[in-house]
Amino acid sequence: MLYKNPRGIACSKCHGLKGEGGKKIAKYYDKHQNIKLLRSSDIRGYSLKELTDSLSNHYRENGRRKRHKIMPVYYMTKEEILAIYTYLKSNREKR
Numbered sequence: 796m797l798y799k800n801p802r803g804i805a806c807s808k809c810h811g812l813k814g815e816g817g818k819k820i821a822k823y824y825d826k827h828q829n830i831k832l833l834r835s836s837d838i839r840g841y842s843l844k845e846l847t848d849s850l851s852n853h854y855r856e857n858g859r860r861k862r863h864k865i866m867p868v869y870y871m872t873k874e875e876i877l878a879i880y881t882y883l884k885s886n887r888e889k890r
């Protein structure tokens with residue numbers, strides 16, 4: 796339930812119903828006027844630690860703190876994140 800409707804903005808809207816990714820998020824034009832499509836990634840393989848970092852919006856890239864550019868910030872409790880993690884993990888195992 797949290798995965799599908801956390802604070803009104805569903806993870807599934809961008810990451811797919813099961814976290815499988817591949818959903819179209821946005822269309823944009825690059826500097827050569829070519830049309831580009833932004834698609835989401837598969838998020839079923841992340842560890843609980845990675846998921847927690849990602850959802851607290853201070854995940855690391857190349858050792859540096861980075862903010863999400865597109866994904867919204869959610870203020871979730873540990874229990875809520877654990878619930879989402881468990882849901883994604885069960886989808887991974889069903890593959």
Ligand code: HEC
Nearest residue numbers: 801804805806809838841846849854863864865866867869
């Ligand atoms: C508006 C679309 C959108 C929504 C809604 C969204 N995401 Fe994301 N997510 C993204 C994008 C885009 C990225 C790639 C990083 C970036 O630029 O934000 C991403 C990256 C991730 C990653 C990869 C690790 C990382 O931090 O880059 C995880 C895990 C993730 N999202 C989980 C979730 C969960 C769980 C939810 C629901 C609570 C959620 N996302 C909701 C768009 C979204």
